[in-house]
Amino acid sequence: MKLYNYFRSSASFRVRIALQLKGLAYEYIPVHIAKGEHRQPGYAAISPELLVPTLEIDGQRLGQSMAIIEYLDETHPEPALLPKDALGRARVRALAQTVACEIHPLNNLRVLKYLVRDMGVSDDAKNKWYQHWVRTGLEAFERELALLPASTYCYGQTPTLADCCLVPQIFNGQRFKVSFDGLPRTMAAFDACMALDAFQKAQPSACPDNEP
């Protein structure tokens, strides 16, 4: 199994967490996004989307982090990253999508670059944009959690797809100095995750291509 990824990519980080939680060994293949390696012909032959991560598994190449994680969960069921009941799965998927569809797409590298290079907005305006969408999204995430029963992680007593998405988003927010005040359930789930070996081993600073 090979994972094409980048230490700082949140979407790559999500998949690294899932692989660690399931105890699956993989070959780490770095793709240097900041240097544009994902747009070179070599990687274009691997990823039609020109995005990381790509997981090479069972003779196939898979893209899109949430789809990859669901595939891993279906083909390697233990420990489960989604609840057994349909309602639980809907809750976990909705939490994951609050990060992956409402927050992350607005603050990934290519979007921030477009704002500055193509639109000519100032660094200050770019940072405000970043903080606006991360805060707005995490406040929504917190309100979703507040409607759910008490739990150690985002949903229930074991990490799920929702935690795989939340943790990289918090790391990302930390880099841009977002305030996490007033997000008690969210940050408790984050802390619970970071107490686990799997999350520690998946984090950017543990990656072979890490740049301090």
Added chain:
Amino acid sequence: MKLYNYFRSSASFRVRIALQLKGLAYEYIPVHIAKGEHRQPGYAAISPELLVPTLEIDGQRLGQSMAIIEYLDETHPEPALLPKDALGRARVRALAQTVACEIHPLNNLRVLKYLVRDMGVSDDAKNKWYQHWVRTGLEAFERELALLPASTYCYGQTPTLADCCLVPQIFNGQRFKVSFDGLPRTMAAFDACMALDAFQKAQPSACPDNEP
């Protein structure tokens, strides 16, 4: 069953398609996004994310369109909106997420409003932004399709979650006069969908809150 939605919301449209494909009747409850009704206390009590759609079903309120459609597929399995095999599901989910995580979040109403109102970018720059992300995303979508076996819809001979996401994105692109040149598989899937009653009945112009 109640669906809180807005005729022009792509995410609402996705769920309307799924409900029509499965032949499930529902009460249509309009939330006027352009007038900000989703941020009023009444709707805030219904949707912690302050987003449409919300599906009220089985005594629960569900958010996030892809999570809702997977819930419907699990609780009302026929006709299936996801393939039976894990690899097929990964392909369909990845296609859906290419729209829902890479394209739509960058061009929904709140983001376009932020660009103009909070960032002060011109209408022209806003339209370029819109067209840039829709084209970039649809070209990636087309390359994903090109790697798959020939099919009537996005994946295989019946509509899936991927088609539920693609069709509203094309409608959205049409409003902003995006060029769909050079996207043969994508547009063939779109045309095949629009030949079906379910997609016709779900479209914005068929909604009770439609504004021509």
